[in-house]
Amino acid sequence: MDATHILLDYGSGGKASQRLISELFLRHFDNPVLARMDDAAFLDIQGPLAMSTDSFVVDPVFFPGGNIGSLAVHGTVNDVAMLGARPLYLSCAFILEEGFELEKLERIVQAMGQAARDAGVSIVTGDTKVVPRGMADKIFINTTGVGTMLVAEHPSGHRAAPGDAVLVSGTMGDHGLAILAQREGLAFETPVLSDSTALNGLTERLLLEVGDIHVLRDPTRGGLATTLNEIAGQSGVGIELDEGAIPVTPAVRSGCAFLGLDPLYLANEGKLICILPEAKAEAALALLHADPKGAGARRVGTVAAANPGKVVLRTALGGKRLLNMLEGEQLPRIC
Amino acid sequence: MSIFDKFSDPELCKAVLDAIHRELDGELRFMEVCGTHTVAIFRSGLRSMLPPGVVHLSGPGCPVCVTHESEVGMYMDLAGRDGVIVATFGDLVRVPGPGGTCLKDAMAQGARVAVVYSPFDALTLARENPQATVVFLGIGFETTAPTVAATLQAARAAGVGNFQVLSFHKLVPPALRALLGDPELNLHALVMPGHVSTIIGLEPYRFIAEDFHLPAAITGFDPLDILQSLLDIVRQRKEGRAEVVNLYRRAVQDLGNPKAVAVMESVFTPADALWRGIGMIPGSGLALRPEYEAFDAQKTLGLTMAEAKPIPGCRCGDVLRGKLTPDRCPLFAKACTPAKPVGPCMVSTEGSCAAYYKYQLEM
Numbered sequence: 001m002d003a004t005h006i007l008l009d010y011g012s013g014g015k016a017s018q019r020l021i022s023e024l025f026l027r028h029f030d031n032p033v034l035a036r037m038d039d040a041a042f043l044d045i046q047g048p049l050a051m052s053t054d055s056f057v058v059d060p061v062f063f064p065g066g067n068i069g070s071l072a073v074h075g076t077v078n079d080v081a082m083l084g085a086r087p088l089y090l091s092c093a094f095i096l097e098e099g100f101e102l103e104k105l106e107r108i109v110q111a112m113g114q115a116a117r118d119a120g121v122s123i124v125t126g127d128t129k130v131v132p133r134g135m136a137d138k139i140f141i142n143t144t145g146v147g148t149m150l151v152a153e154h155p156s157g158h159r160a161a162p163g164d165a166v167l168v169s170g171t172m173g174d175h176g177l178a179i180l181a182q183r184e185g186l187a188f189e190t191p192v193l194s195d196s197t198a199l200n201g202l203t204e205r206l207l208l209e210v211g212d213i214h215v216l217r218d219p220t221r222g223g224l225a226t227t228l229n230e231i232a233g234q235s236g237v238g239i240e241l242d243e244g245a246i247p248v249t250p251a252v253r254s255g256c257a258f259l260g261l262d263p264l265y266l267a268n269e270g271k272l273i274c275i276l277p278e279a280k281a282e283a284a285l286a287l288l289h290a291d292p293k294g295a296g297a298r299r300v301g302t303v304a305a306a307n308p309g310k311v312v313l314r315t316a317l318g319g320k321r322l323l324n325m326l327e328g329e330q331l332p333r334i335c
Numbered sequence: 336m337s338i339f340d341k342f343s344d345p346e347l348c349k350a351v352l353d354a355i356h357r358e359l360d361g362e363l364r365f366m367e368v369c370g371t372h373t374v375a376i377f378r379s380g381l382r383s384m385l386p387p388g389v390v391h392l393s394g395p396g397c398p399v400c401v402t403h404e405s406e407v408g409m410y411m412d413l414a415g416r417d418g419v420i421v422a423t424f425g426d427l428v429r430v431p432g433p434g435g436t437c438l439k440d441a442m443a444q445g446a447r448v449a450v451v452y453s454p455f456d457a458l459t460l461a462r463e464n465p466q467a468t469v470v471f472l473g474i475g476f477e478t479t480a481p482t483v484a485a486t487l488q489a490a491r492a493a494g495v496g497n498f499q500v501l502s503f504h505k506l507v508p509p510a511l512r513a514l515l516g517d518p519e520l521n522l523h524a525l526v527m528p529g530h531v532s533t534i535i536g537l538e539p540y541r542f543i544a545e546d547f548h549l550p551a552a553i554t555g556f557d558p559l560d561i562l563q564s565l566l567d568i569v570r571q572r573k574e575g576r577a578e579v580v581n582l583y584r585r586a587v588q589d590l591g592n593p594k595a596v597a598v599m600e601s602v603f604t605p606a607d608a609l610w611r612g613i614g615m616i617p618g619s620g621l622a623l624r625p626e627y628e629a630f631d632a633q634k635t636l637g638l639t640m641a642e643a644k645p646i647p648g649c650r651c652g653d654v655l656r657g658k659l660t661p662d663r664c665p666l667f668a669k670a671c672t673p674a675k676p677v678g679p680c681m682v683s684t685e686g687s688c689a690a691y692y693k694y695q696l697e698m
Binding site for chain 2: 257307324
């Protein structure tokens with residue numbers, strides 16, 4: 001392509017659009033289903049299926065540890081995986097702002113292609129729209145994923161039961177703080193990287209090798225605190241968390257202290273919460289620890305019958321307090 | 336374990352907590368002045384571990400909470416004016432003004448509002464937007480005012496004419512004097528603000544002991560800091576002493592930070608100020624000195640302060656004066672929640688109503 005920036009022509013459906021598709025998307029997403037270039041993807045799969053969709057509007061589009069493209073693949077792959085499914089296919093739709101640099105688009109598309117291959121999924125259908133300058137912020141990406149269910153009784157936020165163990169697969173808050181630091185131009189002594197990654201390999205092994213997984217969730221926006229509150233509400237149970245056991249890197253901890261933020265409310269894009277019967281907890285932890293993506297896994301709490309709908313935090317000092325759901329967004333404080 | 340970890344070490348904390356349990360002689364009604372302390376006490380779970388005789392009240396040390404309705408009304412009038420960008424710390428964007436709307440609402444309706452992390456970011460914004468007037472909302476206590484003053488010095492030196500400050504800064508000692516002069520206030524001791532004290536030191540608080548005979552301890556924000564301050568005031572009372580002590584020596588010098596004070600005093604001069612729930616307190620605010628008049632948004636933009644009626648039913652004023660715990664306000668957790676705050680004590684992350692709502696297990 002001769003141009004260096006996205007022009008309105010690229011969304012026209014004409015020759016410019018064709019060039020963008022053939023020279024960019026097809027090259028990085030290469031697979032036989034997409035290559036047929038029909039109006040829809042022909043998929044020969046058997047149900048039951050899981051399906052999820054998400055739109056990615058992250059600012060900045062490039063951040064330490066990833067970019068909007070890899071995030072758009074990881075986010076949807078993980079959502080499908082958390083229901084107990086094997087993600088197979090993704091759609092992706094781009095809304096591009098006129099003037100967005102083609103070189104950046106290529107880096108994003110390349111990262112999407114790589115993320116999809118790493119996760120074992122194919123991007124089989126898509127769409128591109130270009131809007132006039134100022135009508136969108138650089139690039140928005142929507143991805144939809146489908147996958148086949150791996151287990152008959154799938155994990156769900158409604159299945160947490162008193163006595164279950166609550167595990168997390170690693171440190172909390174890395175993605176949220178990485179984005180905030182990049183957006184605000186804040187430099188910490190130790191750089192904070194996003195944890196963006198696909199977790200479908202981990203979830204599949206937990207489901208098939210450990211089994212009887214009651215809940216799988218990825219604590220994205222709102223972080224661990226908000227996700228656990230959702231589960232407590234859906235299941236009508238209380239969740240007791242042990243603050244001292246929740247893994248947070250020293251860099252995230254000190255960055256949050258500096259900004260007046262709480263890492264338990266910051267987004268994660270490469271971590272999962274697993275709630276399962278107490279008897280299975282050790283096996284699940286061993287499985288997680290054997291995988292680099294779960295190496296930092298910890299048991300962080302227990303599901304209880306008391307305080308239904310609430311998450312109670314036992315603090316490092318031994319006191320107890322409520323860990324409420326996030327209201328609005330976390331805002332930096334004055335002093 | 337690093338030296339800093341020791342200030343939250345459970346074993347050390349337990350030893351001090353045990354001493355408080357052992358030495359407490361009757362009810363101890365203490366007020367922590369600072370909003371960051373309020374949150375630290377809740378977040379660490381300390382509230383649930385203190386002896387029942389310890390009554391914890393929150394004071395007027397949350398800068399968002401004490402910003403008067405009329406002041407909010409003034410900056411809300413400013414937001415949305417042609418050619419104006421309001422630059423503010425994040426806490427303020429959800430504070431409802433007299434009409435019930437906040438800066439977030441104004442942003443949705445097209446007002447240009449920038450959330451910044453430092454007043455210097457607002458100055459940069461002014462440089463990058465020469466066609467606009469960037470007005471930084473100067474809200475905060477002695478902790479914040481020196482940085483705003485330094486930004487104004489930089490703006491003047493660089494001749495950045497489109498940078499303005501709307502100064503609603505407030506000073507802690509005059510407010511404490513006003514508060515302690517209230518005959519209805521039933522307090523035994525004060526936990527003093529660590530951040531403010533790093534700037535002003537210990538001397539401006541002497542009157543608490545000398546005029547009001549109350550023990551007061553300046554302390555930090557880790558659990559051990561707070562527990563040590565409580566143990567100190569328990570002991571002072573037991574021994575019949577009333578002193579202002581500095582237990583935060585790793586950050587606070589008795590004389591404070593004279594350089595920061597000098598910067599603050601070179602730009603600002605004390606002025607009367609309105610405090611939410613308390614009203615006008617003489618000499619408790621900071622106005623720009625005449626030589627900085629060109630940067631004073633109130634003057635250059637012709638802003639006037641309209642009298643704002645208190646919000647019906649909201650008891651934030653009583654909460655700020657230690658007369659009411661948040662859960663006893665009739666609006667608490669019903670009409671007033673963090674999602675739809677009625678009063679500022681529910682808005683600010685450092686507000687006592689928000690802390691009760693967020694952290695208190697039993698209500």
